[in-house]
Amino acid sequence: MASIISNxxxxxxxxxxxxxxxxxxxxxxxxxxxxxxxxxxCTGFLMGRTLYEEWSAYWADxxxxxxxxxxxKAIPKYVVSTxxxxxxxxxxxxVTGSPExxxxxxxxxxxxxxxDIGISGSxxxxxxxxxxxxxxxxxxxxxxxxxxxxxxxxxDTAKTPLTLLSSTTIANGVLHLEYAPAGGVx
Numbered sequence: 001m002a003s004i005i006s007n008x009x010x011x012x013x014x015x016x017x018x019x020x021x022x023x024x025x026x027x028x029x030x031x032x033x034x035x036x037x038x039x040x041x042c043t044g045f046l047m048g049r050t051l052y053e054e055w056s057a058y059w060a061d062x063x064x065x066x067x068x069x070x071x072x073k074a075i076p077k078y079v080v081s082t083x084x085x086x087x088x089x090x091x092x093x094x095v096t097g098s099p100e101x102x103x104x105x106x107x108x109x110x111x112x113x114x115x116d117i118g119i120s121g122s123x124x125x126x127x128x129x130x131x132x133x134x135x136x137x138x139x140x141x142x143x144x145x146x147x148x149x150x151x152x153x154x155x156d157t158a159k160t161p162l163t164l165l166s167s168t169t170i171a172n173g174v175l176h177l178e179y180a181p182a183g184g185v186x
Contacts, residue, residue, distance in 0.1 A: 002113035003136035004046065004129065007038060007120045010140050010153055016123050017150035026143050030170045038139065039071055043115030046106075048122035049081035056089040078109055078117070080125055103132050110134070123153050130160055130181065137180055138162065144173040 009019040047055070055072065062069050077092040080102055087094040095105045106129070110117065119126060119135075129135045140153075161182035168176040 002044065002110045002115055002117045004110060004117045004119060004134055005038070005042075005137040005139055006126045006129070006135050007035075007118060007139045008123075008126075008141070008153060010142050011145050011147040012142060013146045013148065014152040014154065015147040015150040016121075016153045022145050022147050023143060025145070026172050026174050028170065028172050028174075031141065031172070031174060034141065034168075034170070034176050038116075038118065041116045042071075042075065042118040044076045044078060044109070044113050044117040045072065046078045046080065046117050046119040046122075046125070048125040049079065049084050051121040052077075052079040052081070052084070052087065052089070052092075056087075056092075060089050076113075078106075080106070080122075099128075103134070106132075106134055123151055123155075127154065127157055131158065133181070135181065137165065137178055140175075140177045140179075141170075142175040142177055 008016050009023045010016050011022060015022075059069060059072050064070075073090065075091065077087075077089065078095050079087045079092060080095045082096060082102075084094055084096065093109075095102055095109070097105070119129070126135065126138075130138075162179040163182040165178040165180055166176075167178075170176060
């Protein structure tokens with residue numbers, strides 16, 4: 001059975017939106033190593049509709065032969081959406097229906113998959129998955145910057161106790177934090 005691991009670049013004030021506008025000032029080889037280790041165990045990738053539309057438009061025809069391009073093209077992708085009617089990007093499965101049907105499909109995918117299923121860039125989806133008890137690890141690269149505005153990872157979220165699994169400080173001040181749910185939503 002797969003573990004679902006949520007990965008986010010996050011600012012000190014909890015913003016996860018538009019990391020392209022604040023994240024790259026902190027990029028380093030050490031951070032790349034953290035991300036590479038996470039990708040090494042990932043055998044599936046979960047995303048919401050918005051991320052799917054953005055990434056499929058960019059990565060489907062991207063000729064990047066190194067790094068993320070080959071990884072995201074080849075890996076099985078699962079798109080959770082109540083509005084998409086088809087997902088045409090190679091190796092993509094559409095997960096749709098009522099919330100109960102979506103949860104059942106995700107539980108089946110998780111049960112039938114070995115390794116880790118990664119999720120990134122879909123804060124709304126991660127909040128839903130946490131409420132369903134489907135997130136095994138919340139991995140955050142917390143940047144030492146206050147962005148001030150933008151979508152936050154946790155907006156209008158029920159109290160959810162977490163247990164710290166690990167914490168590492170990267171030389172540039174970014175914290176790599178890994179949490180697991182500590183027993184459900186309260």
